[in-house]
Amino acid sequence: MTKKDVYLHGHDESVVSHHAMRTAGEAAAFFRPHMRPDMNLLDLGCGPGSITVGLAEWIPEGHVTGIDFDDSVIESAKKDAAERGLTNTDFISGSVYELPFENSSFDAVYSHQVLQHLSEPQQMLREAIRVVKPGGVVGIREVDWGTAGWWPKSESLSRFLEIYNAVADRNGGDANMGRRVRSELNKAGYVDVTVGAGVWAFGNPEEIKGWGEQWARRTLESNIAAKAVEYGIADQSELELVSEGWLAWSRDPDAYYTFTHAEAVGWKPA
């Protein structure tokens, strides 16, 4: 039977609505130079598919398959692709640990913010190198929460990060996965592995309001909240304080938040 980790965020509306705002232009710009208009691409852990559909638009003569183990996000990705009139996408339910594809089926594989949630990141990377063709390329973008910085100082935001890290650890993931990606790709047998960085910065009133309100909700409503309580990492009253702290921080005219993603590219030996 395929192994299933506890997915840190869960699929609450407060989580999926945020993922659905992501775009290929922001999340996959580092990978675009390696894409060709006619390539066959796989997006691992595609979520609601907002990045996947952008990738499809970049390769009009090619094809993108998105895979995710959650049926609800797959349904929403299919709907979005249909509404955009895209005919070069497929979305399927399945695990990144056990891809339902023959060896060497794809020209390229992309993944955004998935590896950090896996207790066995090597298993996903070995599957990715198996299904990509010899000489094919894999692009991985992973957050590194250890690079997070914010102003003004806030005990609630500091505590939030402690809770987030503790829940991720307990689930077997790594919230600082970004810094490990080059090493993980090397270990899985990729060659010519290079890593750059993509920065998320929230520095204007609209961005700060969106970032603060989103985490205020997710601190109370997502899987992070449920697991933090279940694991004894925080109780409900502390989560409420942290959530209020996010809102208070987001109303401060001096507020600023930033962190980086590792943007890695590796190749299957030809």
Ligand SMILES: C[S@@+](CC[C@H](N)C(=O)[O-])C[C@H]1O[C@@H](n2cnc3c(N)ncnc32)[C@H](O)[C@@H]1O
């Ligand atoms: C943080 S979300 C990223 C979604 C999308 N790539 C994006 O950036 O918008 C992580 C996604 O990985 C999926 N996921 C986690 N573990 C998985 C597994 N073992 N197999 C397939 N999908 C998985 C989750 O369901 C979730 O949709």
